[in-house]
Amino acid sequence: MADIFELRDIEVWDGNMAASHALRQAQVDVVAAYPITPSTPIVENYASFMANGYIDGEFVMAESEHGAMSCCIGASAAGGRVATATSSQGFALMLETLYSASGMRLPIVLNVVNRAIGAPLNVNGDHSDMYMGRDSGWIQIDCYNPQDVYDMNLVAFRVCEDHGIRLPAMVHQDGFMTSHTAQRVKTLSDDVAYDFIGEFKPMNDMLDLDHPVTHGVQTEEDWHFEHKARQHHALMSAVLPKIQEAFDGLKALTGRQYNLVESYTMDDAEIAIVCMGTSVETAQEVSNELRAQGIKAGVVGIRVFRPFPLEQIADALKGCKAIATLDRSSPNGTVGALYNELAGALFNTSTHAVLTNYIYGLGGRDLTKSSIHTIYRDLQANAQAGSPTTPLQQFIGLRGPKLSFF
Amino acid sequence: MLEIRWHSRAGQGAVTGAKGLAEVVASTGKDVQAFAFYGSAKRGAAMTAYNRFDDKVILNHEKFMQPDYVLVIDPALVYATDITANEKENTVYIITTHLSTLELIASQPKLMGKKVFTVDCIKISQETIGKAIPNTPMLGALMKISRMYDIEFFTENMFKVLKKLPQKIIDANMIAIERAYNEVK
Amino acid sequence: MLQNGWDTFEIGTILRPFEGSISDASAILPEDRLYSQSNSFSVSVADWRIEKPLFNKDLCIDCQFCWIYCPDMSIISRDKKMVAVDYDHCKGCGICVQVCPTTPKALLMFPEQKDEEEALLEWPKKEKKEKEN
Numbered sequence: 101m102a103d104i105f106e107l108r109d110i111e112v113w114d115g116n117m118a119a120s121h122a123l124r125q126a127q128v129d130v131v132a133a134y135p136i137t138p139s140t141p142i143v144e145n146y147a148s149f150m151a152n153g154y155i156d157g158e159f160v161m162a163e164s165e166h167g168a169m170s171c172c173i174g175a176s177a178a179g180g181r182v183a184t185a186t187s188s189q190g191f192a193l194m195l196e197t198l199y200s201a202s203g204m205r206l207p208i209v210l211n212v213v214n215r216a217i218g219a220p221l222n223v224n225g226d227h228s229d230m231y232m233g234r235d236s237g238w239i240q241i242d243c244y245n246p247q248d249v250y251d252m253n254l255v256a257f258r259v260c261e262d263h264g265i266r267l268p269a270m271v272h273q274d275g276f277m278t279s280h281t282a283q284r285v286k287t288l289s290d291d292v293a294y295d296f297i298g299e300f301k302p303m304n305d306m307l308d309l310d311h312p313v314t315h316g317v318q319t320e321e322d323w324h325f326e327h328k329a330r331q332h333h334a335l336m337s338a339v340l341p342k343i344q345e346a347f348d349g350l351k352a353l354t355g356r357q358y359n360l361v362e363s364y365t366m367d368d369a370e371i372a373i374v375c376m377g378t379s380v381e382t383a384q385e386v387s388n389e390l391r392a393q394g395i396k397a398g399v400v401g402i403r404v405f406r407p408f409p410l411e412q413i414a415d416a417l418k419g420c421k422a423i424a425t426l427d428r429s430s431p432n433g434t435v436g437a438l439y440n441e442l443a444g445a446l447f448n449t450s451t452h453a454v455l456t457n458y459i460y461g462l463g464g465r466d467l468t469k470s471s472i473h474t475i476y477r478d479l480q481a482n483a484q485a486g487s488p489t490t491p492l493q494q495f496i497g498l499r500g501p502k503l504s505f506f
Numbered sequence: 507m508l509e510i511r512w513h514s515r516a517g518q519g520a521v522t523g524a525k526g527l528a529e530v531v532a533s534t535g536k537d538v539q540a541f542a543f544y545g546s547a548k549r550g551a552a553m554t555a556y557n558r559f560d561d562k563v564i565l566n567h568e569k570f571m572q573p574d575y576v577l578v579i580d581p582a583l584v585y586a587t588d589i590t591a592n593e594k595e596n597t598v599y600i601i602t603t604h605l606s607t608l609e610l611i612a613s614q615p616k617l618m619g620k621k622v623f624t625v626d627c628i629k630i631s632q633e634t635i636g637k638a639i640p641n642t643p644m645l646g647a648l649m650k651i652s653r654m655y656d657i658e659f660f661t662e663n664m665f666k667v668l669k670k671l672p673q674k675i676i677d678a679n680m681i682a683i684e685r686a687y688n689e690v691k
Numbered sequence: 692m693l694q695n696g697w698d699t700f701e702i703g704t705i706l707r708p709f710e711g712s713i714s715d716a717s718a719i720l721p722e723d724r725l726y727s728q729s730n731s732f733s734v735s736v737a738d739w740r741i742e743k744p745l746f747n748k749d750l751c752i753d754c755q756f757c758w759i760y761c762p763d764m765s766i767i768s769r770d771k772k773m774v775a776v777d778y779d780h781c782k783g784c785g786i787c788v789q790v791c792p793t794t795p796k797a798l799l800m801f802p803e804q805k806d807e808e809e810a811l812l813e814w815p816k817k818e819k820k821e822k823e824n
Contacts, residue, residue, distance in 0.1 A: 112529045112538060220704040223544070277567050281541035282525045284532050378567035385565040466569040500697030515739065550739040550782050582738035582803075604804065628741060638741050 102127065102156045105149070107287040115278035118246040118285050119185065119211045119271070120145035122253030124155055125293035126209075129180030129300070132160035132171030136190035137223045138275040139213035143185050157181075165190035169197035169210075176206035177315040179305025181257070183208065187275060188215035191229040195236065201268045202237030203331060204315055207260040208268040209253065210238070214377065214428075215275040216463040224464020225275030227376065227428040230405070231437050237331055239269035239339055240406040244380045246283045249273045251356060254288075255346045257297040264338050266303060267331075272405070274377040276464065286354065296353060335407050343404060360409040362401035363416045365391060369398030371479035372417060374442060375426035376402045379460075379467050383426075386472040397476055402438070414445045420453040421483035424475050428461045435493055435506070454482040457493040471496050507564075510557040510648075511573040512542075513583045514641075517549035520579060523641030524555040527648075530655070530663040531557075537564045552580075552587050577648060578602055579627055579640040584614050593620075600647050600690065602627040602640055607691055623651050625690035627682075634682040635675065642668075642679045643686035650687045657687050706730075732780075736763075740783030742800040744776055745810050750797035750817075757787035757798060773797075794818075 105124065113121070119142045123131065133143040149155050157180075162168035165186050176182040186194055191212060201208050214230050216222040233240060239260060243249045252271045260269040273279055288296065304313050319327055340360055347358045364384045366372065373383045380401030390397040400416050402409075417423055423446075427436025434440070439457035446453065458475055461467045475496065481489040491504035510527075514520030521542045528540040542555040556571055558564050572592045578584060578601040589599070598621045603610050607624045611617045625647045627640030634643075642664070649660045661680055668676045700706075709716070710725040726732040751773050758766040758773065765781040767774045776787075776798075783803070791798045795815040 110532060112525065112532045112540070114525075114541075274567075276541070276544065277569075280521075280544070281539055281567070282528050283539055283564070284537060381565040382567045388565075468568045468570045469566065470570075498697075550736070581741075586738040 103153045104290050105154050107289065109287060111285050111287055112282050113246050113250070113285045114141075114280050114282045115243065115246040115249040115273040116141035116213065116280065117145055117282075118250035119253055119273070120149065121287070122250050122293070123183050123209075123211075124149045125288070125290050126181060126183070126254070126257050126297050127156060127294060128183045128209075129157045130160065130172065130175035130182050131157065131184055132162050132168045132175065132182075133184045134162045134165045134168040134186070134190060136165065136187050138215055138225070138279045139185040139187040139190075139211060141279070142211050142213070165193040166197060169194040169201065169208075172208045172210075173197060173201050173204065173206055176201070176208050177204065177306050179302035179307045181261070181300040182206075183210070183257075185211035185213065187213045188217050188223075188229050192217060192232060195232065198233060198236040198238060198268075200316070203327070205266040205331070205334075206268060207257075207262075207266055209256045209260065210268065210270045211249075211253070212270045212272045213275045213279045214272055220463075222463040223275070225277050225279075225377075225428075226462050226464065227272075228430065228462075230270075230272050230376075231429040233270060234406055234437065237267065237335065238406065239267055239335070239343075240404070241269060241271050241343075242376045242402055242405055243271065243273040243278060244378055244401065245278060246273075246281070247285050247356070248358075249278065250285050250287070251350060251354075251358065254293055254296055255343065255350060255358075258346045258349075259339065259342045261298075261300060262342055263301065263303055265334065265342055267335055267339065272377070277378040286356070288354070292353070296349065339407050340404065340409060358403060360404045361412040361416050362399075362403050364399040364401070366398040366400060366416055366419075368396055369419065370396040370421045370483050371423075371476060372398045372400055372420050373424050373426060373472070373475060373479075374400045374402070374413075374417070374438060375428075376405065376438070377428065379426060379428070382467060382469060383472050386469050386476065389469075390473075390476055395476070395480065397479075408441055408445075410441075410445045413442065414449050414451065417442075417446065417453065418449065418451050420451065421486075422454040422456075422479040424456050424458055424479055426458045426460055426467075426475075428459075428467075430462055431459065431493075439493070454479075454486065454488050455492075456482065456488055456490060458496045459493065460496045465497050467497065508557075508559040508575075509571050509573045510559075510575045510577060511571060512555040512557075512644075513576065513578040513580065513587060513589050514553055514555060515549070515580045515583070516544070516551045516553050518579055519639045519641035520553065520555040523577075523579070523645060524557050526642070526664060526667045527557055527645055528559075529667045530660060531559050533663055533666075534655075536561055539564050541569075543569065552583055573597055575600065575648065575652065577644050579644050581628060584610065584617075590616055590620070596621070598651060599623065600625065600644065600651055602644065604629065623647070623690050625686050627686060630682050630685050630689070634685065635678045643682040646683035646686035647690035649683075650690050657684065735779040736782050737778055740781065740803050742783050742785065743778065743803050743805070744781065744783070744785065744787050744798045745801050745805070745807055746773070746776055747797050747799070747811060747814050748773075750793050750795060750814075752793055752797070754792060756790040756792060760786050760790045762786065 172182045216226045217228040256269040383399045387397040425438040492506035495503040512520040524540040528538040532538045539558040581603045627643040630643045631640045706729045708730045758768045765777040788798045
């Protein structure tokens with residue numbers, strides 16, 4: 101039996117350490133990993149917990165991220181609780197196997213510490229890897245600080261392993277801005293955390309030798325479409341209620357409330373910023389400053405990126421006159437993904453807010469409060485005019501001449 | 507909100523120092539942040555680390571900071587980097603150097619007219635810990651200059667933060683903190 | 692980074708190690724090569740050092756160990772003779788001192804601010820072997 105790790109009620113942890121402890125408390129059976137900055141400390145800490153007797157499971161050092169996720173898939177199909185971590189190019193190398201994991205309905209938890217994708221090589225945080233995973237069939241939950249990372253990991257296991265779900269889940273945090281920023285994290289004791297997640301219940305596991313199964317079958321046009329439709333159906337219909345249930349359970353246990361869509365001062369907001377990651381909190385601080393001046397500003401943070409809570413977001417924004425979507429990934433040839441998602445969410449509704457798009461923070465470029473103030477000023481002008489007063493897509497925080505499109 | 511910027515070289519322990527300080531401050535009920543800028547950092551490369559402390563929940567994740575305190579734990583960074591970047595009128599500088607405060611200001615005129623204090627954390631850590639790891643002594647100096655906590659309270663709590671290290675190392679760190687507290691001018 | 696203009700880099704973020712063209716760089720001594728500003732040869736890391744290696748020519752046997760082991764190619768050697776330490780690129784790691792086989796060593800670490808002549812005067816002396824009995 102693994103030793104109990106005595107935690108203080110409040111620890112000062114960075115996002116990586118928060119993830120490591122959540123994985124330890126989940127008593128994962130197999131972690132197969134290939135380290136990559138900035139997610140390395142997650143598996144490094146985990147390995148040290150294991151070496152010191154705090155974990156009973158297996159730790160597999162793989163030869164690549166592709167190999168790491170392949171190991172995870174094998175271990176999950178065999179019937180174990182499985183997790184790993186990656187970032188950036190490592191995530192890109194995993195991509196092929198991510199589709200296998202979701203298609204095979206294997207409930208693996210993947211911590212993605214969001215980082216830019218090269219070239220040029222860059223180790224800092226942006227959302228390029230998170231966006232790359234958005235069609236992969238995984239649940240994607242986003243964190244804004246180390247406390248979120250700890251809580252969302254516990255939620256992820258509980259949701260994805262449910263037999264009504266059986267889909268893998270990514271827990272995203274911003275590279276360095278969350279992963280390497282130490283903040284206060286309120287902890288649960290090992291047994292309380294484990295009970296919240298629940299005992300792992302295998303389903304169709306290969307190690308159930310009395311009921312032999314084959315995983316990883318081939319289907320062609322006769323069956324592929326139906327399997328994919330069923331997978332999409334599970335993701336679309338079962339996941340959000342299950343996450344909400346886990347959020348409710350967590351609130352009952354800890355008092356900390358999470359929502360599928362996080363709304364800050366949105367009740368009477370006329371102008372709003374929609375974004376993800378640490379930017380949600382920085383925008384909240386700016387919005388508070390504007391509220392003090394009597395400006396009706398608000399922030400909507402995406403907590404669950406996949407499945408996309410389209411109706412909940414439309415509802416959160418229904419009174420708005422002007423909305424800015426902030427994308428921390430180069431859209432390379434179109435508008436930012438959040439702009440697309442929001443346009444889709446609002447199009448058939450009675451909300452006729454002016455919708456604009458900002459590309460920011462690529463490769464870890466600082467999103468300053470001053471930039472966010474600029475965005476809110478643009479939004480005020482848009483709200484007043486009732487139409488865009490700026491180009492639809494602008495790059496903010498970029499050196500050199502102003503860059504904008506549409 | 508109290509904001510601190512550390513100037514260090516990767517490997518000198520600025521991140522550990524910032525995190526250790528954050529742990530002590532968090533134990534008093536305040537909200538904290540400790541973070542750093544890394545490039546593709548290798549040991550020896552100039553880097554900066556940061557602290558934010560507040561009674562309220564800290565929502566601000568911007569990297570931009572106008573520090574209340576600038577802690578320089580490598581003597582050469584006074585010349586090699588811009589330690590006065592984004593300073594405020596009242597920014598306080600605590601700098602590791604073998605020079606006296608007057609000699610240091612003469613050698614770096616940018617510091618003229620500013621609140622500058624000096625302490626030789628490199629020498630202190632070499633003599634106590636046995637290695638040039640000047641992070642903990644700098645915290646002793648900070649306690650003296652900022653009067654954030656009294657030194658007894660601080661060393662007691664720092665002791666808890668370091669508790670996983672070998673006893674000899676902890677003791678050496680405690681002596682280093684006290685020495686810097688007494689020697690900073 | 693910030694001293695460069697936003698559009699300083701060529702398409703593909705390439706860097707050019709030399710100013711203009713160069714033929715048979717290996718035949719030209721490093722100090723005579725026209726390195727570009729973006730080459731790391733043009734960047735001094737002298738301020739990384741807390742201690743520096745000093746070289747005592749009288750004790751050196753030109754074994755070239757320091758030249759082989761230096762991780763930053765900061766031992767300048769010509770015709771298999773140790774000439775000097777390249778203080779622009781030495782980071783003060785001390786490996787050269789570790790591998791120096793002579794007694795006393797021909798390379799020793801001193802505080803960065805130490806005066807070289809003073810250090811040479813303080814250098815440990817060769818112990819004369821006294822014949823037994």
